[in-house]
Amino acid sequence: MSGQLHLHPAAAAGEVGYVPGSAAGEARRLLSPVRLGTLCLRNRVVMAPLTRQRSLQPGNRPHALNALYYQQRASAGMIIAEGAHISPEGQGFAWTPGIHDRAQAEGWRLVTEAVHARGGTLVLQLWHVGRISHRRLQPAAAAPLAPSAVRPDARCFVPGARDGVGEMVACDTPRGLDQSEIILLVEQFASAARLARDAGFDGVEIQAGNGFLLDQFLCARANQRRDGYGGSTPARLRIVIEVLDAVIAAIGDAGRVGIHLSPLGSMNDTAHHDPQHLFTSLVAAIDARRPAYLHLSGAHAEAVALIRQLRHDYSGAVIRAGGYDAVSAERDLAAGDIDAAVFGKPFISNPDLVERIETGAAWAIADDSSFYGGGADGYTTYPTLAETTAQTRERSADHVARP
């Protein structure tokens, strides 16, 4: 993660790298509609939640630039908008947008209106980082919150001395939540869900993966509690189910609530020692609540067996992220392993990813130096195929016109 304000010369000059697309017509299933709970998607190409750290400061509010970025990608079957922290304490990365006050909800309204104007569907990822934070991001410079006071071997991103510049730093030692704070936390998830609904989102996704707060409760090394929220497997997964129940009640429709898990991911120092038992128990409890979908990610090759089993055990829709291209997504859809494919980096550099899949056009490769922080460059500046073609025509006309 670089902390500079980023220029994106390659994209601006139309010189980004490309990977070949699939042959047009090969992505039949990927382009077909699907229902996830109450959500009706016009295709199975889902945009992954992607933290881009470009909210308006101060206040961590989404603004017109974010609305344009999401509108450019509105042809996705569904957009899972980037993780939004549900409380000031839930933030672990500078400039990420929040969803805990009215001004932020008004900012998100710009985003939902822009995407709906193009006929898109979008949900918001509800995020609490837990111990993946630092005193410099916390109210009153307090210690970050966590299941237990166990410092992670992980880094977070704090603002630097100059505007728009930040730095990666080791996470601080957190403070373990007491029981009354756990009740408050569950209510904060519910309150954020209500704000998201009021802002016009079609639903929400609970972030229970990637080593953030809810995943920390699941992880025996991070969660050393013995008070009903730690110790046994049912105790470790209790808070995830309490949050799911509270968010479903807040939204008023389980079919508009998704949940993200990363069963074999090791991100942010949260490798699980008993993934098989833990995640089969958790998925059974989630299944009983009938949410819109289960979003799985962070699965490497050895994880395939567990992921397949979770898919088999779960009666609802399953969507998955991690290195998909049109061919592998179509293959997993055909095998019945997923109901929709989630694409991350390809959506950063291909706002018209769906159209590229339709036509079999090549995909632009994203420039990772502009992933996190900055302005429009490397964010809203990636051209669509039509814009690239027009630019190329203009350049060659210019060339011909010159003596």
Ligand SMILES: Cc1cc2nc3c(=O)[nH]c(=O)nc-3n(C[C@H](O)[C@H](O)[C@H](O)COP(=O)(O)O)c2cc1C
């Ligand atoms: C820039 C960037 C930001 C991300 N932010 C989030 C996030 O906010 N929430 C989340 O669950 N995953 C996040 N991820 C992970 C992606 O959602 C996705 O799982 C991952 O990129 C793998 O998909 P891909 O290979 O298609 O990129 C992020 C990934 C990238 C590259």
